[in-house]
Amino acid sequence: MNKLNDTDFGTPERVSDTQITLEIDGMTVTVPAGTSVMRASTIAGVNVPKLCATDSLEAFGSCRVCLVEIEGRKGYPASCTTPVENGMKVKTQTSKLADIRRGMMELYISDHPLDCLTCPTNGNCELQDVAGIVGLREVRYGYKGKNHLELKKDESNPYFTYDASKCIVCNRCVRACEETQGTFALTIDGRGFDSRVAAGQNDSFMESDCVSCGACVQACPTATLTEKTVIMMGQAEHSAITTCAYCGVGCSFKAEMKGNEVVRMVPYKDGKANHGHSCVKGRFAWGYATHKDRMLKPMIRKKITDPWQEVSWEEAIGYAASEFRRIQAKYGKDSIGGITSSRCTNEETYLVQKLVRAAFGNNNVDTCARVCHSPTGYGLKQTLGESAGTQTFDSVMHADVIMVIGANPVAAHPVFASQMKRRLRQGAKLIVVDPRTTEMVKGAHYEADYHLKLKPGTNVAVISAMAHVIVTEGLVKEDFVKERCDMQSFSEWTAFVSRPENSPEAMEAVTGIPADTLRAAARMYATGGNAAIYYGLGVTEHAQGSTMVMGIANLAMATGNVGREGVGVNPLRGQNNVQGSCDMGSFPHELPGYRHISDSTARAEFEARWNVTLNPEPGLRIPNMFDAALDGSFMGLYCQGEDIVQSDPDTQHVASALSAMECIVVQDIFLNETAKYAHVFLPGSSFLEKDGTFTNAERRISRVTKVMPAKAGYSDWEVTQLLANALGYPMQYKHPSEIMDEIAALTPTFHGVSFKKIEQLGSVQWPCNENAPEGTPIMHIDQFVRGKGRFIITQYVPTDEKVTKRFPLILTTGRILSQYNVGAQTRRTENVRWHSADRLEIHPHDAAERGIRQDDWVGIESRSGQTVLRATITENVQPGVVYTTFHFPESGANVITTDNSDWATNCPEYKVTAVQVMPVTQHSEWQREYERFNKQQLELAKVD
Ligand code: SF4
Ligand code: SF4
Ligand code: SF4
Ligand code: FES
Numbered sequence: 001m002n003k004l005n006d007t008d009f010g011t012p013e014r015v016s017d018t019q020i021t022l023e024i025d026g027m028t029v030t031v032p033a034g035t036s037v038m039r040a041s042t043i044a045g046v047n048v049p050k051l052c053a054t055d056s057l058e059a060f061g062s063c064r065v066c067l068v069e070i071e072g073r074k075g076y077p078a079s080c081t082t083p084v085e086n087g088m089k090v091k092t093q094t095s096k097l098a099d100i101r102r103g104m105m106e107l108y109i110s111d112h113p114l115d116c117l118t119c120p121t122n123g124n125c126e127l128q129d130v131a132g133i134v135g136l137r138e139v140r141y142g143y144k145g146k147n148h149l150e151l152k153k154d155e156s157n158p159y160f161t162y163d164a165s166k167c168i169v170c171n172r173c174v175r176a177c178e179e180t181q182g183t184f185a186l187t188i189d190g191r192g193f194d195s196r197v198a199a200g201q202n203d204s205f206m207e208s209d210c211v212s213c214g215a216c217v218q219a220c221p222t223a224t225l226t227e228k229t230v231i232m233m234g235q236a237e238h239s240a241i242t243t244c245a246y247c248g249v250g251c252s253f254k255a256e257m258k259g260n261e262v263v264r265m266v267p268y269k270d271g272k273a274n275h276g277h278s279c280v281k282g283r284f285a286w287g288y289a290t291h292k293d294r295m296l297k298p299m300i301r302k303k304i305t306d307p308w309q310e311v312s313w314e315e316a317i318g319y320a321a322s323e324f325r326r327i328q329a330k331y332g333k334d335s336i337g338g339i340t341s342s343r344c345t346n347e348e349t350y351l352v353q354k355l356v357r358a359a360f361g362n363n364n365v366d367t368c369a370r371v372c373h374s375p376t377g378y379g380l381k382q383t384l385g386e387s388a389g390t391q392t393f394d395s396v397m398h399a400d401v402i403m404v405i406g407a408n409p410v411a412a413h414p415v416f417a418s419q420m421k422r423r424l425r426q427g428a429k430l431i432v433v434d435p436r437t438t439e440m441v442k443g444a445h446y447e448a449d450y451h452l453k454l455k456p457g458t459n460v461a462v463i464s465a466m467a468h469v470i471v472t473e474g475l476v477k478e479d480f481v482k483e484r485c486d487m488q489s490f491s492e493w494t495a496f497v498s499r500p501e502n503s504p505e506a507m508e509a510v511t512g513i514p515a516d517t518l519r520a521a522a523r524m525y526a527t528g529g530n531a532a533i534y535y536g537l538g539v540t541e542h543a544q545g546s547t548m549v550m551g552i553a554n555l556a557m558a559t560g561n562v563g564r565e566g567v568g569v570n571p572l573r574g575q576n577n578v579q580g581s582c583d584m585g586s587f588p589h590e591l592p593g594y595r596h597i598s599d600s601t602a603r604a605e606f607e608a609r610w611n612v613t614l615n616p617e618p619g620l621r622i623p624n625m626f627d628a629a630l631d632g633s634f635m636g637l638y639c640q641g642e643d644i645v646q647s648d649p650d651t652q653h654v655a656s657a658l659s660a661m662e663c664i665v666v667q668d669i670f671l672n673e674t675a676k677y678a679h680v681f682l683p684g685s686s687f688l689e690k691d692g693t694f695t696n697a698e699r700r701i702s703r704v705t706k707v708m709p710a711k712a713g714y715s716d717w718e719v720t721q722l723l724a725n726a727l728g729y730p731m732q733y734k735h736p737s738e739i740m741d742e743i744a745a746l747t748p749t750f751h752g753v754s755f756k757k758i759e760q761l762g763s764v765q766w767p768c769n770e771n772a773p774e775g776t777p778i779m780h781i782d783q784f785v786r787g788k789g790r791f792i793i794t795q796y797v798p799t800d801e802k803v804t805k806r807f808p809l810i811l812t813t814g815r816i817l818s819q820y821n822v823g824a825q826t827r828r829t830e831n832v833r834w835h836s837a838d839r840l841e842i843h844p845h846d847a848a849e850r851g852i853r854q855d856d857w858v859g860i861e862s863r864s865g866q867t868v869l870r871a872t873i874t875e876n877v878q879p880g881v882v883y884t885t886f887h888f889p890e891s892g893a894n895v896i897t898t899d900n901s902d903w904a905t906n907c908p909e910y911k912v913t914a915v916q917v918m919p920v921t922q923h924s925e926w927q928r929e930y931e932r933f934n935k936q937q938l939e940l941a942k943v944d
Contacts, residue, residue: 001352005267006270007042008042008054008055008197009038009039009043009055009263010036010038010039010042010050010053010054010059010066010079010080011035011036011038011039011046011055011057011058011059011080012037012039012054012055012056012057013032013035013476014031014032014033014034015032015057016033016034017030018032019031019032019161019822020032020033020035020084020085020086020089020233021032021087021088021845022037022040022084022085022086022087022088022090022704023087023088023089023090024037024041024044024046024092025041025044025046025092025093025102026688026804027045027046028781029041029043029044029148029247029392033083033084033337033359034083035069035081035083035084036079036080036081036082036083036084036664037068037077037079037080037083037088037090037782038050038053038061038066038079038080038082038301038519039055040058040090041068041090041092041356043300045698046092047259048066048068048078048079048132049065049066049130049132049134050063050065050080050126050573050785051065051066051108051126051127051130051168051170051221051926052080052131052170052171052172053066054172054219055170055182055219055221056176056275056277057175057176057179057180057219057278058175058179058180058556059078059080059081060080060081060170060171060172060615061078061080061081061938062170062171062481063104063106063108064078064100064169064617065098065101065104065105065130065134065169065726066078066079066080066090066487067079067097067101067244067532068082068090068091068097069090069094069097069566070082070088070089070090071088071090072089072090073088074098076096076097078316079092080912081815082765083812085123085532088480089610091845092416092532093237095206097728097768098134098135098188099381100571101134102134102135102136102767103181103814105130105131105134106126106136106138106139109127109136109139110130110139110165110644111193112127112222112570112611113149113165113166113788116128118221119166120231120234120332121222121226121235122235122409123228123235123340123631124235125221125222125223126221126222126529126634127222128290133278133657134444136368139740140534140577142200145772146547149165149684150165150601151163151164151165151196152420152867153820154204154205155215155228155351155532156204156205156206156207157204157205157206157210157212157834158219158228158284158434158568159203159214159227159228159229159280159283159830160211160212160214160225160226160228160479160831160929161195161225161226161228161231162199162205162224162225162301162561163223163226163657163909164196164197164224164225165225166222166224167196167224167928168199168221168224169195169196169197171188172216172220172221173186173197173217173219173220173224173225173675174186174187174188174197174216175219175749176215176216176219177210177215177282177409178220178419178444179214179422180215180276180277180431180930181211181213181216181277181418182214182257182307182417182418182421182422182425182443182444182445183209183210183211183213183415183444183611184209184444184445185199185200185208185210185421185562186198186216187210188201189387193875193911194391197224202455204219205364206663207442211279211280211817212280212284212562212834213278213279213280213283213413213414213418214227214232214275214278214280214283214284215277215278218266218267218483219277219682220293225379225677226314227264227284229262229263229264230263231914233261233263233736234258234263235260236256236257236258236262236263236588237257237258238256238257238262239254239256239257239259239266239672240254240255240256240705240707241254241255241703241705242255242687242688242703242704242707243252243576243687243693243694243696243703243704243706243765244278244281244282244576244578245343245576245686245687245694245704246282246285246574246820246849247274247281247413247414247574247575247576247820248413248573248574248576248577248578248579248697248701249274249393249413249414249416249744250265250268250273250414250576250694250695250697250698250702251267251268251273251274251277251278251279251282251415251698252263252265252268252270252273252274252762253266253267253271253276253282253283254267255269255688255705257426257707257708259283260602260707260708260709260752261618261708261928262289262688262707262708263284263414264283265278265282265283265284265286266283266604267282267431267538270319270762271702271762271763272762272763273393273395273415273416273417273696273698273700273702273763274556274698275649276906277415277418277505278415279414279415279817280414280817280818280831280834280913281817281826281831282415283817284829284831285818285820285825285831286688286828286829286832287671287825287828287829288825288826288828289669289686289687289688289689289734290687290823291670291828291880292526293828294669294683294711295669295670295671295675295681295683295712295798296671296683296711296712297310297311297683297699297712297943298309298310298312298313298315298316298318298344298680298681298682298683298748298940299678299680299681300315300319300320300679300680300681301940302679303679304659304676304677304678304679304937305918305936305940306617306680306940307505307942308941308942309431309943310419310941313714315723316680316681316682317417317719317722317723317726318679318680318726320663320665320723320726321639321710321723321726322633323636323662323663323679323680324336324360324636324663325727326634327635327663328360328361328636328663329642329663330635331632331633331634331635332365332633333360333361333362333638334362334619334620334633335633335635336360336362336364336617336634336635336636336637336638336663337356337360337362337364337365337366337620337625337634337636337637338352338353338355338360338364338370338637338639338640338641339352339365339395339622339637339638339639339644340352340353340355340364340365340366340367340581340584340640340641340642341367341368341374341577341581341640341642342367342369342516342574342575342576342577342578342580342581342642343575343576343577343641343642344366344448344581344628344640344692344716344742345513345577345690345691345692345694345716345736346580346583346584346692346694346695346701346743347578347687347692347693347702347717347736347739347740347743347851348640348641348691348692348715348717349367349482349577349580349581349584349586349719350584350592350640350714350720350737350739350743351717351720351724351731351733352365352586352640352720353584353585353592354610354724354731354795355585355638355720355723355724355727355729355731356592356638357585357606357610357612357615358610358612358614358724358729358890359612359723359724359727359728359729360620360727361612361615361843362615362897363588363589363597363614363615363618363891364588364625365585365586365587365588365619365621365632365641366586366587366588366622366625367532367578367581367582367586367587368487368575368578368581368622368642368644368647369578369582369586370587370621370905370906370907371449372537372540372541372574372575372578372621372907373537373540373546373571373573373574373578373582373907374522374547374587374902374905374906374907375490375539375545375546375549375902375905375907376379376388376540376549376571376903377399377546377582377587377594377905378546378549378904378905379545379546379548379549379550379553379904380549380553380571380791381549381786381792382546382550382567382790383553383554383557383790383792384553384562384569384779384780384784384785384789385559385780385784385785385786385787385789385791386779386780386785386786387582387594388571388579388583388699388766388776388779389566389568389569389570389573389697389699390562390563390567390568390570390779390780391532391568391570391697391698391777391779392455392700392765392777392778393416393419393697393698394700395565395566395568395777395778396416396417396419396420396423396530396532396534396566397419397422397423398530398565398566398712399423399428399531399532399566399568400422400428400429400528400530400531400533400534400566401428401429401430401431401525401528401529401530401531401532402424402429402430402431402523402527402531402572403430403431403432403433403525403531403532403533403534404430404431404433404434404440404442404520404535404726404893405433405459405531405533405535405536405538405539405552406434406459406486406535406536406538406540406911407432407434407440407498407534407535407537407538407539408436408438408439408440408442408536408815409436409440409534409536409572409574410438410439410440410817411438411814411815411816411817412440412536412572412574412814412815412817412891413572413697414518414817416697417440418594420534421443421444421446421848424445424446425446426848427936428539429524429528430449430450430522431448431449431450431452431524431525432450432451432540433452433453433454433459433462433814434451434452434453434454434634435456435538435877435878435881435884436453436812436814436841436876436877436881437453437876437877438876440798445760448519448522449505449524450517450521450524452511452513452518452521452902453513453519453878454511454512454513455510455511455512455810455878455880455881456812456911456912457542457543457554457798457801457909457911458492458507458510458511458512458795458796458798459499459538459542459544459548459551459808460544460547460548460551460795460796460797461469461507461511461796462511462513462518463548463551463552463554463555463794464496464497464502464507464537464551464794465502465504465506465507465513465518465522466514466518466521466525466555466794467493467497467502467522467551467554467555467558467794468497468498468499468502468503468504469518469522469523469526470517470522470525470526470558470559471498472498472557473523474735475522475523475526475559476494476558477528477558477559477560479560479922480557480560480835481557481558481560482732482782484557484562484563484783484788484789485557485784485788485789485790485791486789486791489790489791489792490791492791493554493558493791493792493793496793496794496795501629503515503752503795504516504519504522505741510796510798510944511594512878513654524561525555525660526559529566530564530565530566530567531556531559531567532561532566532567532568532570533552533555533556533560533561533569533570534570534572535549535552535569535570535571535572535913536571536572536574536810537574537814537910538825538911539552539571540571540902540907541749541902541907541908541909541910541911542573542794542799542845542902542911543797543799543800543801543900543901543902543903543907543909544797544799544903545902545904545905545907545913546903546904546905546907547794547797547903548569548573548794550792551791551794552569552792553569553792554567554792554794556568556610557789557791560793561778562780562784562789563778563780563782564781565778567761568610568778568779571697572697573697574680574815574821575696575821576694577694577900579695579696580693580694580695580701581747582594583695583747583889587621588618588619588620588621589619590608591603591746591869592743592750593746593747593748593750594744594745595751595866597614597615597616597617597618598617599620600616603616605746606681606746609742609745609746610728611837611904621636621729621906622644622648622906623899623901623908624656624906625637625657626653626657626791627657627663627721628655628657629657629658629660630656630660630745631935632660634661635660635662635663635929636662636663636665637659637665638662638665638666638667638716638723639660639664639665639666639667639674639745640667640668640684640716641668641684641716642646642674643672643673643674643822643824644658645658645672645673645674645676646673646674646822646871646886646894647822647886647894648863648894648908649894649897649898649899649901649908649909649910650864650894650895650898650899651865651892651894651895651926652865652895652926653812653864653899654866654894655677657679658674659677660666661677662679663679663680664677664678664679664680665678665679665680665681665682665723666678666680666682667681667682667683667716667719668681668683668684668824669683669685669686669824670686670824670828670841671937671938672824673758673822673889675693675711676933676934676937679702681713681782681941682719683713684709684716684719685711685712685714685715685716686711687704688706688707688708689706689708689709689711690704690710690712690715690716690717690736691703691704691705691706691707691715691735691736691737692704692736693736693740693755693758694716695766698765698777699765699776700755700763700764700765700768701753701758701763701764701765701768702758702762702763703758703759703763708718714734715737717733717739718936721733734807736755737754737755737756738755740753740755740839741754747768747769748767749766749768750766750768750770751765751768751769751770752768752769752770752772752775753762753766753768761774761775787926798907799900799912799916801898801900801912801913802914803880803914804914806916807914807915807916808859808880808914808916809880809881809882809914809916810880810881810882810912810913810914810915810916811860811881811882811883811884811891811896811911811914811915812881812882812911812912812913813883813884813885813886813897813908813911814885815885815887815914816834816835816885816887816899817834818831818832818833818834818835819831819835819885821887821889822886822887822889823887823888823889826915827885827887827888835887836886837869837870837891837932838885838886838887838888838889838893839872839879839884839885840858840868840870840871840872840873840882840883840884840917841872841873841874841876841880841882841883841884842858842867842870842872842873842874842877842882842917842922843873843874843875843877843879843880843881844873844875844894845875845879846879846880846882846917847873850917850918850919851919852871852873852918852919853871853873854873855871856919857869857870857871857919857921857922858870858871858917858918858919858920859913859918859919859920859924860882860884860896860917861896861915861916861917861918862896862897862898862913862914862915863898864894864895864896864897864898864913864915865892865896865897865925865926866895866896866921866924866925867891867893867895867896867921867924867926867927868924868927869884869891878908882915882917886928887932890927890930890931892924892926892927893929895924895926896913896915897909897910897913898913900912909930931942931943
């Protein structure tokens with residue numbers, strides 16, 4: 001266990017109204033009932049030696065080095081497994097105990113290689129520490145025990161090794177895999193001196209069910225399970241707390257450093273979103289930050305067929321500014337715009353939208369949330385009054401019924417999934433609404449009570465049918481609704497959902513879900529106790545994405561499942577800072593804090609502070625920017641940290657729009673797909689190279705800490721500032737904390753936020769202001785943010801994207817654990833060992849009908865385009881549905897997706913595309929053109 005972590009109390013914290021007072025080595029200590037003697041001792045400042053205990057795991061009681069004497073009790077009980085009792089008198093240090101502990105350690109050491117000086121965890125090994133603490137001076141059994149040096153190391157995992165010769169069989173890894181991660185990949189195999197840890201059925205770690213979360217490595221007290229970076233680099237010498245730059249869980253980490261180099265990332269025990277746990281991405285997949293593909297020099301070119309020229313920062317910024325002004329002079333003020341990034345910090349995102357509104361003089365700013373959770377913003381604002389999730393992640397531990405809709409947290413939000421699985425193992429019920437059989441449906445020691453395997457595109461029909469059951473069977477929480485909701489909207493809604501056409505029976509043909517299953521699931525949600533809904537892009541990325549979000553909110557309000565622990569409506573945000581980028585005013589119609597640009601009071605506050613006049617008209621959304629580019633009225637774009645060519649739908653349309661523009665400025669750490677259409681390239685900085693904050697899916701604002709200098713010379717916020725100044729709009733921030741101070745001053749929900757506050761509290765959930773100085777974990781407690789909760793009618797409208805004879809299958813898309821979004825980061829790490837290419841999942845019936853065999857190349861064609869992937873034949877998808885991920889640019893998943901989008905927000909309908917699939921022998925025409933263009937662009941940038 002790593003020494004740089006805070007105190008290890010040996011056993012987990014207990015919460016109880018009953019307090020117990022006892023005496024330990026003459027000191028009085030009072031602790032909650034259920035606390036172990038070991039933990040109470042640590043609280044009293046007395047450290048009892050331990051090997052098999054650690055405070056992230058339940059006590060196991062196997063190593064016997066933590067024995068104590070308790071007055072009036074026979075023998076020597078293990079302090080880790082003995083709960084405190086009132087009046088107990090404990091002695092932790094007696095000569096008898098010292099003898100026993102030394103004896104135990106002699107046994108351990110007689111069976112352990114004595115190579116401390118060359119051991120990778122020398123100086124950070126609990127076995128070594130305990131040997132020192134107990135005063136081990138000799139080993140009477142000799143050192144020639146069965147030291148197992150002949151055992152081969154398992155080095156199959158790219159990130160850690162398993163050296164069985166050093167294993168003391170403390171079981172911590174096995175328990176970490178079970179309790180912390182919930183994967184159950186490890187067991188203890190063999191007996192006595194021969195017992196060792198085994199992954200799977202004695203497979204290598206890579207062949208087993210292990211998902212490389214690293215919880216076992218963190219829990220191991222010896223060098224048995226060790227990070228390969230530690231083996232290579234030795235122990236770290238300093239550390240800093242920061243936040244993961246991957247998904248919306250927002251795990252907190254200790255970046256353990258040697259000079260400016262990361263030795264390892266250790267999930268931070270006090271991190272409120274992750275409590276010391278992480279997934280393979282955050283813990284291990286950070287090598288991209290120093291990858292050779294990093295672009296570290298600013299570059300410019302006149303045309304995208306010209307070679308890139310490396311220039312100074314000054315020249316690149318000057319060129320970008322002069323081009324933007326030239327374009328505005330020629331095509332008008334509104335002919336340029338910017339795209340903010342959900343991977344950048346709040347401060348950076350805020351600056352980009354400020355640059356657009358204040359320096360460009362228009363509201364043409366948008367963000368990638370357009371293509372993921374914009375319907376969440378719209379739908380929750382309409383119904384509840386605030387466009388963010390209602391809970392903390394910890395709230396799931398109070399849920400009795402968990403309904404997961406259109407999300408696969410096991411792959412996309414893994415640390416939260418581990419917590420959810422823990423709750424499921426404790427007995428909470430599970431309803432999964434998903435067209436695929438994902439890992440969420442069934443896993444180690446849990447299984448969904450109901451899996452509503454709907455046809456893609458029929459979410460709204462499902463939610464209305466569930467509402468029908470709840471209303472017509474009298475399951476509405478009348479008191480809650482009467483007190484908290486708008487009754488007019490409620491009665492209109494009940495009248496609507498009660499109609500026979502919304503019944504599960506009537507909807508069965510549409511949704512494909514048997515009516516009695518849907519009825520049973522609806523009853524379980526309404527009557528099973530605290531019911532919480534978690535949803536993802538399978539809800540939002542539809543033509544009726546916003547309608548579905550409102551349908552979810554309706555259901556939660558009608559059943560009284562909002563405003564306390566264990567319930568709520570919880571969007572699982574995809575990227576690390578997608579919540580923050582929305583909060584920071586990245587949408588064309590909203591200033592920071594979701595205030596409409598047409599609101600003259602809000603505008604006046606920003607105008608006074610920014611010293612400009614703001615345009616009251618909303619600007620262009622991303623798809624409108626593309627259309628305007630093709631019309632010849634939108635000619636310049638500043639794109640920070642987003643890869644719209646890969647991530648936005650209908651790639652060929654996006655590429656044509658970008659090709660039509662006269663100046664595209666891309667700021668990124670790699671020459672991404674969008675940069676291949678750019679005229680100015682500004683090197684970006686990774687999360688390790690800047691200060692700032694990220695906001696996770698719980699509205700939790702956490703610090704991002706600069707642990708190494710910006711590799712290209714500037715952090716991203718500094719580059720935006722340089723560009724603003726070059727455009728003649730002064731920005732003079734010396735540190736991101738000053739940007740946050742400005743955000744706080746201008747945003748009512750952030751009035752109380754500052755770097756100082758975040759550092760004091762560890763993190764803070766907005767709203768954080770005069771009314772909630774320490775933030776707001778649970779929202780809508782006494783009343784909804786909008787006053788009365790508003791029900792909205794959710795009429796199911798089938799999507800225009802229909803299956804036809806020509807396109808008889810529905811393609812839906814999703815993510816995989818080891819890769820992240822467009823893959824720009826994870827593809828440049830060893831994570832490719834788990835997923836090196838996107839594949840098409842197809843049901844055996846559909847495959848047989850087409851003569852497709854496992855691993856065959858298959859062509860996938862929609863009305864937008866065609867691409868080719870290898871086939872995976874699986875019953876995880878239902879007949880009529882095919883599925884792929886979108887992590888590799890050459891896959892061209894978005895060549896297939898169409899320009900259909902959500903009616904309210906333009907969020908693309910990624911989850912429903914009518915396609916045909918057929919066996920093929922070569923790449924598609926688009927792929928061949930991509931390969932040519934890609935090669936040409938890499939040559940123009942002189943990148944291998
Ligand atoms: S890395 Fe995680 S999943 Fe793999 S064995 Fe260890 S704890 Fe289990
Ligand atoms: S591998 Fe480490 S944690 Fe697991 S039993 Fe061996 S010593 Fe304990
Ligand atoms: S990717 Fe998500 S779950 Fe994994 S460590 Fe990062 S924030 Fe945590
Ligand atoms: S620490 Fe208590 S028995 Fe191992």
